Amino acid sequence: MTTYAALLRGINVGGSRKLPMADLRSLLTGLGHDGVRTHLQSGQAVFSAGHGDEESLAAELTRAIEARFGFRVDVIVRDHAYLRAVADACPFPAAELAARQLHVTYYSAPVTPERFAAIDSAAHLPEEFRLGDRCLYLYAPDGLGRSKLGEALSRRPAKGLIATSRNWNTVLKLVELTDPEA
Known part of the structure; x- marks a missing residue:
């Protein structure tokens, strides 16, 4: 199982x-x-x-x-x-951030940097994103609801690709809930 x-x-x-x-x-x-x-x-x-x-x-x-x-x-x-690998690979200092500042978007398939090439990352600072394995990490200091970068990232739809985002607390809770040793 x-x-x-x-x-x-x-x-x-x-x-x-x-x-x-x-x-x-x-x-x-x-x-x-x-x-x-x-x-x-x-x-x-x-x-x-x-x-x-x-x-x-x-x-x-x-x-x-x-x-x-x-x-x-x-x-x-x-x-x-x-789920554990996604949490472990976070490129941002998760332990130092509030959960509302860090989000993971899970994708149904791998995404490449080319998908986001049109986004001017410097224009959205201090917000940042990094790609992972079938996921994207978003640091949004003012939260996702106010994130201009989050909005720009979500406007990059691809036919047949599913994407759904979770805040860092939920990311960690899902690791905990799925742990067969728990």
Whole structure:
């Protein structure tokens, strides 16, 4: 059995696409997953699965949500080892920053620097970003809601690429929740 986190994009925000966490837990359990837990109301679920891989589990959950709730939700699934590696590879001094200042955007596939080449990084200082493995780290001293760089980064859509962001507290909590040793 492998423990995974499912990251759902854009649910329970602004009164639309409501997906109660109790219903999400029930749905994941109904799909045959064990140890199902959710974190917050913004779309994080943790579960164990003895079959599938990240992509097939994400596709399975996307289909199940659409069938049950009538709307499509983009889902990224990542295992504990990946989540731990993302936290460990943070290029910013995470321990010295407030959680609202540091965010990770998880991508469904690798992204290259060319994707963001048109962004004038110097114009957004002191905000900064760095690419990781299927993720992007964003340092936004005034928080994501006020981040001009975060806004510029989110305007770089790519067909078929899913992206969803989490603050540093959630990044660390997902590492903790997926840890098979915990």
